[in-house]
Amino acid sequence: MKFVVVVFDGLRPDQLAEKVTPNLCAFAKLGLVLGDHTASFPSETRVSSAALATGSHAGRHGIVANKFFANGAAIDGASLPALLSLGSRQGGVMTSVAIGEVLAKHGKTMLAIGSQSQGSWGLSNWGNWQTGGPAYWVHDAQRFGSNPIIRGIASRFPELPTAEQPALQTIKRVVDGFLSYVTSEVVPELTLLWLSEPDISYHMFGLVHPSARHVLSKVDQEFGRILDWWEGTRRSDRVQLIAASDHGHAIIGKNVCVADYLGKAGFKVADTLEAGADVVVKPQRAVNLWVRDQDLGLLGEIHDCLSAAPWYGVGFSRTMAGEIPRIVGTLPHSAVMFEHARSPDLSFVLGDCAATDPDCNPEAVFYDGSYPLGVGMHGGLTSYELSALGIFAGDWFRQGTLTTPTGIVDLAPTILTGLGLPIPVTVQGRLIEEALLSCEGMPSDHVEDVSVSVSNSVRSAKVRRDSYGGHLYLKGTDYQWFRSLGNGDQSTVHTR
Numbered sequence: 001m002k003f004v005v006v007v008f009d010g011l012r013p014d015q016l017a018e019k020v021t022p023n024l025c026a027f028a029k030l031g032l033v034l035g036d037h038t039a040s041f042p043s044e045t046r047v048s049s050a051a052l053a054t055g056s057h058a059g060r061h062g063i064v065a066n067k068f069f070a071n072g073a074a075i076d077g078a079s080l081p082a083l084l085s086l087g088s089r090q091g092g093v094m095t096s097v098a099i100g101e102v103l104a105k106h107g108k109t110m111l112a113i114g115s116q117s118q119g120s121w122g123l124s125n126w127g128n129w130q131t132g133g134p135a136y137w138v139h140d141a142q143r144f145g146s147n148p149i150i151r152g153i154a155s156r157f158p159e160l161p162t163a164e165q166p167a168l169q170t171i172k173r174v175v176d177g178f179l180s181y182v183t184s185e186v187v188p189e190l191t192l193l194w195l196s197e198p199d200i201s202y203h204m205f206g207l208v209h210p211s212a213r214h215v216l217s218k219v220d221q222e223f224g225r226i227l228d229w230w231e232g233t234r235r236s237d238r239v240q241l242i243a244a245s246d247h248g249h250a251i252i253g254k255n256v257c258v259a260d261y262l263g264k265a266g267f268k269v270a271d272t273l274e275a276g277a278d279v280v281v282k283p284q285r286a287v288n289l290w291v292r293d294q295d296l297g298l299l300g301e302i303h304d305c306l307s308a309a310p311w312y313g314v315g316f317s318r319t320m321a322g323e324i325p326r327i328v329g330t331l332p333h334s335a336v337m338f339e340h341a342r343s344p345d346l347s348f349v350l351g352d353c354a355a356t357d358p359d360c361n362p363e364a365v366f367y368d369g370s371y372p373l374g375v376g377m378h379g380g381l382t383s384y385e386l387s388a389l390g391i392f393a394g395d396w397f398r399q400g401t402l403t404t405p406t407g408i409v410d411l412a413p414t415i416l417t418g419l420g421l422p423i424p425v426t427v428q429g430r431l432i433e434e435a436l437l438s439c440e441g442m443p444s445d446h447v448e449d450v451s452v453s454v455s456n457s458v459r460s461a462k463v464r465r466d467s468y469g470g471h472l473y474l475k476g477t478d479y480q481w482f483r484s485l486g487n488g489d490q491s492t493v494h495t496r
């Protein structure tokens with residue numbers, strides 16, 4: 001048995017439509033749709049790459065954000081050299097075993113072709129590209145591909161435009177590279193193709209803009225080429241084809257600047273914690289803060305200041321004995337599987353705009369970063385950001401729609417089981433047994449609501465969580481406001 005996994009970066013499953021994505025819709029009909037499939041936290045691409053590669057969450061694999069702060073320095077996970085430098089100082093880039101490492105150890109081949117950021121690509125096939133596996137980062141195969149077959153394939157193509165947006169030629173190159181490889185070589189045990197669209201165009205236009213729809217239709221056409229190949233080879237090679245995404249998208253409704261807010265409140269915000277700075281802020285949809293000497297008094301003051309703001313959603317801090325959060329008024333990092341030596345002292349997700357303006361788009365969220373209003377964004381805990389695509393097809397899987405909770409961390413253990421390879425002890429996901437044809441009709445486990453809430457004088461925040469077979473799935477957030485902050489009516493319960 002073999003697996004081909006196609007990741008559509010940022011594709012929210014409710015964006016599939018017959019007129020825009022006919023190939024994906026046809027594929028969904030002949031395969032098995034994971035109907036309750038979710039991302040990991042934070043729902044950022046490099047974190048998700050590590051989660052897909054290792055079958056574990058940030059608290060175990062250690063890539064705690066796209067950009068984070070470790071050993072007193074900023075780490076930009078888009079840079080593979082930056083990740084390698086971190087790993088050399090901290091005994092490993094990721095602290096979970098990746099599927100590429102398992103395949104390499106057992107003499108199996110992993111083909112990995114991607115157009116996402118260099119760091120995300122490196123994480124997604126960790127252990128493969130370092131050991132001479134057929135790995136191709138389409139922006140620079142010579143620099144990151146040590147495999148002679150891949151170098152030969154890459155040399156046939158003209159150079160891609162730099163930072164192409166939308167990335168139409170770039171995603172086509174991923175599929176061209178794949179089809180070139182399987183035309184001349186044996187189909188590898190595992191292929192991972194990562195298309196950087198529709199994420200790039202969602203960040204440019206939002207989800208429903210005609211330009212974003214156009215790009216999604218082009219993405220679907222590229223998938224159609226893979227589907228055509230699969231129809232011809234699926235039986236002879238027992239190829240299981242998986243269409244997946246790493247996270248979904250919400251919409252930027254309002255911009256905020258957390259560093260400015262804290263600066264105006266009198267805190268000294270800086271890029272490092274040297275020279276008397278109070279706090280380093282790494283913002284996005286999830287805002288991460290590292291505080292001088294991890295001082296509990298200072299952390300409490302900063303959290304009190306932040307949690308009074310209308311854009312504050314729900315906060316997380318270090319997990320103490322008894323699953324108690326270090327900072328009063330937050331949840332422990334462990335509540336969202338985020339407790340790691342590299343985790344920030346305080347993290348919070350920015351809230352929903354509907355919490356302060358009930359008339360606005362329910363998908364609209366607060367955001368701290370450089371993207372403009374109205375475009376797509378992810379990283380937080382809304383159901384829109386957590387919603388991920390998962391469609392399985394092949395003779396190992398049954399058809400239809402699964403209603404049981406599944407997550408992106410479940411893909412690695414499911415694939416490893418199909419390949420007959422051992423599952424590393426660091427894996428937190430599960431074999432999606434109910435997806436298998438051989439298990440059709442087997443009774444489902446009970447889905448338990450294990451949501452957690454935290455309140456302060458302004459609001460109550462709930463992180464919705466499901467437990468299935470002892471595995472935790474993050475489903476979204478709900479906020480209830482106790483009093484108005486003078487910016488609209490926050491007295492009603494906001495539920496999604």
Ligand SMILES: [Zn+2]
Pocket residue numbers: 009010044045048199246247
């Ligand atoms: Zn992504």
